[in-house]
Amino acid sequence: MPSAEFFDGDKEVIKIETFIKGFHVQSVLEYVATGVYKKQPELQRFIHERAERLREQGKTADMWR
Numbered sequence: 001m002p003s004a005e006f007f008d009g010d011k012e013v014i015k016i017e018t019f020i021k022g023f024h025v026q027s028v029l030e031y032v033a034t035g036v037y038k039k040q041p042e043l044q045r046f047i048h049e050r051a052e053r054l055r056e057q058g059k060t061a062d063m064w065r
Contacts, residue, residue: 006032013037023051023063 006013006028013032020028027047031037040046051061 004028008032008035008037014043021064023047023061 003015003017005015014028014037016025016028024047027050028043030050031040031043031046036046037043040049047063051063054061
């Protein structure tokens with residue numbers, strides 16, 4: 001089973017311990033890389049907001065691929 005762990009210094013930000021789709025992997029990477037987790041502790045809410053933002057920009061936000 002694939003897994004990944006992301007840290008901010010010594011603090012664990014998020015751990016992925018399951019198979020997830022490409023959109024979700026991209027979302028997790030953006031969530032950690034941009035530091036959004038510091039303001040938005042709920043990953044699922046961030047993913048939903050990210051999908052809406054992408055759709056507003058006319059981009060595809062396919063959560064099932």
